[in-house]
Amino acid sequence: MEEINQLKAQLDLMQAALDHINQGFTVFDRDLRLVAWNRGLYDMLDMPKDIVKRGSHLEAFIRVNAERGEYGAGDIEGKIARRIERAKLFEPHYFERIRPNGQIIAVSGTPLPQGGFVTIYSDVTEERRRQETLEQTVAERSRALQQSEDWLRLVTDNIPALIAYLSPGPVFRFANRRYAEWFGQSVTSIAGRGAKEVVGAELFGELEPHIERAFSGNAVSYEYQRERPDGTNAFMRSTLIPDMTKDGRTLGIFVLSLDATDQKQAEAALVQSQRMDAVGKLTGGLAHDFNNLLAIIMGNLLSLNRAETPIARTDLDRKVAPMLDAAQRGSDLIERLLAFSRGKAIDPQVVALADILTSAKTLLEGSLPSSIDLKLDANDNHIAALIDPTQMETVLINLAFNARDAMPDGGVLSVSLSEADLGTGEAEKLGVAPGHYALVSVRDTGIGMDQETRLKIFEPFFTTKSFGTGSGLGLSTVYGFIHQSGGAIDVQSAPGAGTCFSIYLPFTQCVSGPGNASEPSSWDETLKGEGELILLAEDDPSVAQAVTDQLQRLGYSVLQAESAEDAKNLALTLPDIKCLLSDIIMPGQLNGLALARSIRKDRPDLGIALMTGYTDWSALAGKQASCEFTVLAKPFSDMQLAETITHVLSSANGTDGS
Template sequence: MQFLSNTHGCDGWGGEMAQRIRAFDWSNTDLGSIDSWSTSLTCAVQMLLASPVPMVMLWGRAGYMIYNDSYSVFAGGRHPSLLGMPVEQGWPEVADFNRHVMSTCLAGGTLSYRNKALTLLRNGQPEDLWLDLYYSPVAGDDQQPAGVLAIVVETTAHVLSERLRQEAEGAYRVADERLQLALNAGALLGSFVWDVLPDRLSGDERFARTLGLSMDDVEQGLPIATATEIIHPDDLVRVSRLIARTLEAGGSYNVEFRVRRPDASYLWVLASGRCELDAQGQPLRFPGVIIDIHVRKIAEESLLKLTHNLEQRVAAEVQARSAAEGQLRQSQKLEAIGGLTGGVAHDFNNLLQVIAGNLHLLARHERDNPQVQRRVGAALAAVERGAKLSSQLLAFARRQPLSPAVFNPRRIYEGLGELLQRALGETIQIDVQLPQDPWCIHVDRNQLENAVLNLAINARDAMKGEGVIRITGENITLSPEEGSRNGIAPGEYVRLSVSDTGAGMSPAVLRRVFEPFFTTKPDGHGTGLGLSMVFGFVKQSGGHVQVSSEPGQGTVVQMYFPHSLEPESEEAPAQVMLQEGGRETILVVEDNQGVRAAAVELLQQAGYTVLTAEDGDDAMLMLRTGLRPDLIFTDVVMPGRFKSTDLAEWAKVQQPPVAVLFTSGHTRDVLSSNHQLGADIHLLGKPYSPDALAQRVRSVLNARN
């Protein structure tokens, strides 16, 4: 597992849990040392670390727990003690349940639960939880079930909301029953009779009390307009329209509205009656009753509000889950491609090194043969193009070695502006908008400049060589909601954007924009690796990249880099040309015979005494039997028990310390986390030239003094 060691083929991952898994002493468990983990286990753990959904792996018969960052949040106070613990010990309150899960899934079965009720002690106190649980067996290298993958989605909030909704519906039914009882039992607010032609409205005592009128006025009769004065203004038009319609057609009349009470509050009532017509169809009398429906209406309003809120929450949850699933699928797709391209680039670099080393040796041997020199030069130019292609593949796979430092974005652009203008041409205008006081970011400056240059060249091509390219920087703070919407952790970021007014991209093109070798340019006008390199670099730097585009509307590429609170790094002093040769003794440790032979001859031609070892085991045996070289020049990734880092540790404790220079086409996180090299680590990437080898060897040897 490349986030743990250099022995397997899964890609590397960052995050708190990846670091904790690397640091955990697994040799005390049945899983054994992390270096001995099976391919199936390492790849399964790598998958769950990439997932935004809470996931936990229960490995072996005991169900040793290995989980991701989202599950650590779910675990609450139980985290991080759950890591590496058998599941029955980790959650003793549900031991029987987990025992059933393990026995079922290790026998090849699967289990799933919807809104499973469990009582867990996540923070020292019993909590009633509801969970969606999915358990599936995970096959070991022998294709037999070796572990159980559990997906844990807490649905407590949804269950409690559903209960509230059901309670509100119950209240609505009770209120409706009360209304029926009121109608049947005569629990009325009064009765009335409206003689339509003389416009005389009369009623009983309860009716007078409801309208806030004196009994004398009601007995004598009032104009209908007096009674309608107490109707709520928002209901008056609707009530008046229904009265007019009933007067015209006759028949029954039922309407709900609010009336103003003497204390200025409003009461929901139901007016129910019937309009009687004469032989000519003219309205005569309009008797009816007023019924109190206030309790029912309040219950209905509460139910409607609760239902609306519940619908919004369900829609938001469905949208968030759908977005998370889409991001996970895209992430898994790019990770799979990255794992393949990274491995290919590593082997490709070794081949290029053999070719380049022998070409350089041939050129030196045939100095006076112009035909040989011309053909060697052409071949070396092809090697350089291949090396650039390999470098771009490693960038996409997030396996390029980085040398990050803390920079102010303004300082980065000051050194990039002239280069951009030369690369883009005079017909392109560059509009740069950076804040006066931008936050600092922790990045590899050279790689960031390459990323901006790639994006600017893409923008120029999209505008067919004419127009304005805008490069903007912003200090932004993403809320949890914005972070979830953008698929990025909330917090403070510097957002660097490159935008154009070119042809734009269709949704189908946009979905594939980060895939290596995917391009819409004509043959010979691009490799399709520019955006892939940008994607890999930003992700490897702990950031996030987004592309938004529509046909005919141009394209905007946004790179998010976390705000660094560290002080800005000092400018590195200019490199002084060093003497290329020497007489020291160098131990070359390289498992590839072709690479080793070329490196030995190049170093010998520079005057060094050279000894060789085929792998770390061979080298360590030589060192422990008394060999004391001045420098160890070692490949990073080699077979055998002893790794290149073991040789470096041996060299560090010698008196005086022995210098170490690493070389690799792909470091696989052996030297550091996420390929970010420390100041004390010297790395020469493959393929390298004789001059680069001589300069770097001399530099590392001189640094000892």
């Protein structure tokens, strides 16, 4: 009896525990009769308590649900029968049922080893409502995100810029329409592709260092050039911004590229305008120099012309030598002036700064008044920088003319070249990176500037000159060029104390100093000809006769052609002609370069050399990077002519390996 009481107490304890579970619980035996349950069965499912007792058949429970419409409308007996048949299979099952009151019940049945099954009833109404709300929220946010992406795509596709996003690899994850089309892609085809594959191996090799620097966490700006499908060149200016986390990791980089072609052309036009303005200022002084040179030539020629008796060789040499020297000086001066005036807008190269300063000094010497003493201290030929040499000359000439205007009563203009190390503080003040720099200083002893003026001098269109005498663009162009070259410019000035411009350019070691080939002091007899027949094509009779005389003095026979067409016929019909010497700029259908190329096709054995007195003839070469023939600049000496003819004859005979 005591054991029965203990068992009953244990069952009551177990039942109390089951009644505290917030789920319904039933156990049906193999005959589908109720064996055990908890209070959640009738609390959750509203089951009548008179059927919730041991021995009640499953059918009674199903009938209650069917009669109150929990299985939907229709044949009640059929619904009951089908559910009883499924229950007899004793298979694991799970389903959710929505009651007429909106309550959602999850039913989970597990079969027992000896037959029958245990069923758990869970009220999942709130959970399903939360899930539904969450799904609705996700759907709404997805729609909003898609709308935002559509708007972003709409905006970025219509911005006149190339926009992209690169992930590590580097791999494109996003590109707007303009960026994708720039590289022959679509916005869908470019996504997921490697940068090297998209932009091409050659361009990627140029861009890779910038991309790597951006992935290391640095904002990077650079320019590159690319050929458009129509064959024209486009200049692109790109900025890379790293996408970084708070802990310093780089997830990717944003790319913004702008077509800077029009801006480059405008910059080139501005630079050329400034250059030609400087040329205009230089010509007044150069005219004085040329008049002096012409006076030397004309004076000696008149003296020779007035001579009534034969002139001794020593007297002739005494008069001819200064004429030759004056002509050479005039030729050199014109060459420098033309090279300066036609310089390319952007042609960065490693150049010795001493050469540029010396060349600028030569151009300035005749253009500055005698009251200004121009001093140059540039003896170190190993200090170089990666710059456009012609633009650097423009900078120096602009600064020199400003100094001239600041010294109306004369003074000293000093230009010096040295090296400088910029520490962190100095570099930050100048807006450049710390390091080793080439320093060009331009100092005058003029009237100086007050602080207000000094702070404005690099602003575009700011000028202290009277209306119509200055554009206000000179110093702003100077500032732009120096910073474009990776350098900085600083100015120190005070009223009455003069002005000093300090130009800092990233230092580059020049491998060798300047070395201009000079005329040999003695004649090389091995350069004389042995009567070889030279065909001369020159449209100016006076020049043709002078060159003929030079060739004959050198031991060559000369046949003159009246035109390019005549020269071509002679070259192709007279095999005795060993060399063609033609002017480049000639009237008619053929210029000298076209003539040489035409003859070379049929006579590869013929030595060919060209000559010109016009320095800007290179456009005639077409798309070729350079002329394939030796070019002799007028005027030229006997030695220069002899070396040229000897070289082309040797090359034609296959005896010159150069």
